[in-house]
Amino acid sequence: MTTVHNGEPGAVTTTASRPRRAHPLLAFLAKRLAITAGLLLGVTVVTFGLVNVVPGDPVTANLSDQALNDPATVAAFREKWGLDQPLWQQYLHYLGNLVRGDLGVSQQTGRAVLDDLVRYVPATMELAIPTMLLALVIGTGIGMLAAVRNGRLTDQLVRVGALLGLSTPPFWLSLVVLYVFFYQLGLAPSGGRLSTGFSPPPTVTGMYTVDAALAGQWDVAWDAAQHLTLPVLVLTSLTVALLVRFVRSAMLEVLQQDYIRAAYAKGLPARVVLRRHLLRAGLVPVVTVSGLAFASLLSGTVLVESIFGWPGVGQYAYRSATALDLPAILGVSLFVALVYTLVNLTVDLLYGLIDPRIRLS
Amino acid sequence: MAPLLDVDSLAVTLPGPRGPLPILHDVSLTVDEGELVGIAGESGCGKSLTAQTLLGLLPAGARITGTARFAGTDLLGLDNRGWQRIRGAGIAMVFQDPTAALHPMLTVGRQLTEHMRVHLRLDRRSATRRAVELLDQVRIPDPEQALRAYPHQFSGGMRQRAAIAIALAARPRLLIADEPTTALDVTVQAGILALLDRLRAETGLAVAFITHDLGVLSALTSRGYVFYAGRVVETGPTGSLLTAPTHPYTAALLGARPHGTQAVGTLRPIPGAPPAPGEAPAGCPFQPRCRYAEPACGTAPPPLAPAAADRSVACVVRPHLEVTAR
Numbered sequence: 001m002t003t004v005h006n007g008e009p010g011a012v013t014t015t016a017s018r019p020r021r022a023h024p025l026l027a028f029l030a031k032r033l034a035i036t037a038g039l040l041l042g043v044t045v046v047t048f049g050l051v052n053v054v055p056g057d058p059v060t061a062n063l064s065d066q067a068l069n070d071p072a073t074v075a076a077f078r079e080k081w082g083l084d085q086p087l088w089q090q091y092l093h094y095l096g097n098l099v100r101g102d103l104g105v106s107q108q109t110g111r112a113v114l115d116d117l118v119r120y121v122p123a124t125m126e127l128a129i130p131t132m133l134l135a136l137v138i139g140t141g142i143g144m145l146a147a148v149r150n151g152r153l154t155d156q157l158v159r160v161g162a163l164l165g166l167s168t169p170p171f172w173l174s175l176v177v178l179y180v181f182f183y184q185l186g187l188a189p190s191g192g193r194l195s196t197g198f199s200p201p202p203t204v205t206g207m208y209t210v211d212a213a214l215a216g217q218w219d220v221a222w223d224a225a226q227h228l229t230l231p232v233l234v235l236t237s238l239t240v241a242l243l244v245r246f247v248r249s250a251m252l253e254v255l256q257q258d259y260i261r262a263a264y265a266k267g268l269p270a271r272v273v274l275r276r277h278l279l280r281a282g283l284v285p286v287v288t289v290s291g292l293a294f295a296s297l298l299s300g301t302v303l304v305e306s307i308f309g310w311p312g313v314g315q316y317a318y319r320s321a322t323a324l325d326l327p328a329i330l331g332v333s334l335f336v337a338l339v340y341t342l343v344n345l346t347v348d349l350l351y352g353l354i355d356p357r358i359r360l361s
Numbered sequence: 362m363a364p365l366l367d368v369d370s371l372a373v374t375l376p377g378p379r380g381p382l383p384i385l386h387d388v389s390l391t392v393d394e395g396e397l398v399g400i401a402g403e404s405g406c407g408k409s410l411t412a413q414t415l416l417g418l419l420p421a422g423a424r425i426t427g428t429a430r431f432a433g434t435d436l437l438g439l440d441n442r443g444w445q446r447i448r449g450a451g452i453a454m455v456f457q458d459p460t461a462a463l464h465p466m467l468t469v470g471r472q473l474t475e476h477m478r479v480h481l482r483l484d485r486r487s488a489t490r491r492a493v494e495l496l497d498q499v500r501i502p503d504p505e506q507a508l509r510a511y512p513h514q515f516s517g518g519m520r521q522r523a524a525i526a527i528a529l530a531a532r533p534r535l536l537i538a539d540e541p542t543t544a545l546d547v548t549v550q551a552g553i554l555a556l557l558d559r560l561r562a563e564t565g566l567a568v569a570f571i572t573h574d575l576g577v578l579s580a581l582t583s584r585g586y587v588f589y590a591g592r593v594v595e596t597g598p599t600g601s602l603l604t605a606p607t608h609p610y611t612a613a614l615l616g617a618r619p620h621g622t623q624a625v626g627t628l629r630p631i632p633g634a635p636p637a638p639g640e641a642p643a644g645c646p647f648q649p650r651c652r653y654a655e656p657a658c659g660t661a662p663p664p665l666a667p668a669a670a671d672r673s674v675a676c677v678v679r680p681h682l683e684v685t686a687r
Contacts, residue, residue: 258461266476267449
């Protein structure tokens with residue numbers, strides 16, 4: 001995160017100082033990264049302000065009743081975390097550290113917030129990436145099928161299914177899935193990232209399945225993958241339910257277009273029309289929603305992570321928030337803001353790939 | 362010799378929100394090999410729906426009766442595979458608005474070659490070679506470059522030329538052109554019309570030209586059909602059809618048509634509007650708007666019956682019509 005923050009003003013000057021006009025894509029990226037930096041700054045201001053406005057005191061949240069009765073301990077705690085300084089001084093101090101790549105130390109874990117994020121983010125990514133890939137394929141497939149069968153039984157079933165999926169509370173679905181696949185069928189482990197007896201593979205990406213495969217520890221990779229199945233199953237069902245509705249309506253709109261009729265009128269087989277003409281044109285809105293869904297998955301899913309004992313960003317955020325652990329809350333907020341801006345940037349670049357009319361000129 | 366396309370007593374009913382809607386009634390028409398036939402009428406008269414029927418592109422739930430034979434094939438009995446073989450390679454279609462009918466995210470080259478490769482079984486290189494020839498044939502400059510372009514990089518006229526090239530790519534014998542010049546500038550229209558006529562003359566292509574513009578009809582086609590409310594009300598050689606109409610609707614259409622030098626005051630708009638599908642009167646559908654209507658017009662829709670040489674008209678009154686001399 002900090003490397004991006006530090007690196008981007010340099011990137012702006014290099015592209016601008018070139019004798020030839022910068023490639024439009026580079027100029028676009030530089031502009032977007034500058035906006036990202038501004039946005040992250042805004043996030044620190046808002047979060048800093050909010051955390052200090054909410055009723056509650058980090059001192060009472062973190063110290064025991066006994067320690068609270070001892071004025072010396074309270075004063076020491078306040079001094080240690082800089083809580084005795086005026087708010088603007090606290091903020092500037094934080095910002096100064098942030099520029100140097102120091103996100104502060106979590107009051108809860110006692111570790112650097114950056115180290116915590118490096119630990120928790122990959123766990124969440126390990127859930128988010130397979131979930132998104134599966135949901136994209138399944139959601140697009142089902143959504144297209146429903147659109148093509150508009151109004152018929154298949155369509156009705158899909159629509160009811162999507163509505164059910166959207167109205168299902170994630171924790172409830174998690175419990176049902178646990179009951180069926182763990183308790184009744186014994187097909188998958190109930191939670192955690194690895195079974196007891198396995199130790200985490202050497203860290204490369206922080207995602208156990210990938211790291212274990214890289215290290216050639218296939219038994220560890222297999223065990224980690226088994227631990228992924230149930231939370232990924234829950235998250236995929238929820239994401240598919242969200243995607244299907246968007247895909248369906250996007251594809252229905254495309255199906256009305258003359259160019260789809262023209263494609264049929266050329267004598268192309270239906271599968272070619274659907275795969276090449278329909279899918280391509282319906283992809284732009286699908287990419288938009290998928291981007292939002294992916295960003296939301298990457299930001300952590302508190303309930304699903306809690307139920308499956310998954311040490312991800314969601315759980316970290318939840319614990320930090322309940323403890324009013326300011327450095328951790330700020331760190332998570334910055335991470336989430338960064339995820340959303342980067343995903344949006346990717347989505348914008350994908351638009352250009354899909355639709356030549358929005359390609360940068 | 363049997364006509365290339367022979368449509369007899371075609372009737373189409375589409376499902377509507379309040380029950381089935383009859384759209385086409387008793388439509389009969391023929392197109393010969395290498396012939397340019399015009400189909401004229403106001404918006405919503407069933408011209409475009411006739412085209413969709415002939416390509417099997419009607420929405421699900423449409424009920425079709427009558428017959429439609431194309432080069433010996435019974436079109437209305439075709440299954441999906443049969444339709445796929447006819448579409449593009451037997452009957453091809455050019456749509457009204459080329460901007461809407463070309464896929465905005467696929468290159469012109471891709472849209473030009475994809476069905477060629479299915480129908481003519483060409484490999485990529487021969488398909489590309491043929492694509493270049495076709496673009497050259499429709500007078501698109503720098504064809505190699507144009508193949509890599511996207512439709513939005515073309516002007517409106519160029520897009521319609523590309524759409525015509527696409528329609529011709531799989532060597533169809535009949536081209537249905539559904540108001541192909543309506544969305545274009547007047548200056549561009551003439552070029553497209555000349556192109557269609559040249560293609561007909563050069564390749565023996567038959568063209569069914571759908572238009573609401575009688576001027577286009579007279580300039581281009583040898584025979585014409587006038588549609589009103591889903592029926593053919595008059596047909597005959599274009600020349601006599603437009604100089605000596607026998608159906609009051611044809612005459613009214615001609616009277617409502619502006620000319621370059623004509624003052625607006627001499628235009629005679631047709632009062633009222635065409636009936637919506639399902640709301641046609643019991644008798645002749647034009648009767649409520651007709652200056653010559655008689656009680657007999659209200660009993661049943663008049664059938665198309667032979668009139669003068671090569672002419673047929675669906676009118677029981679057949680008044681002596683005064684057509685403003687042009």
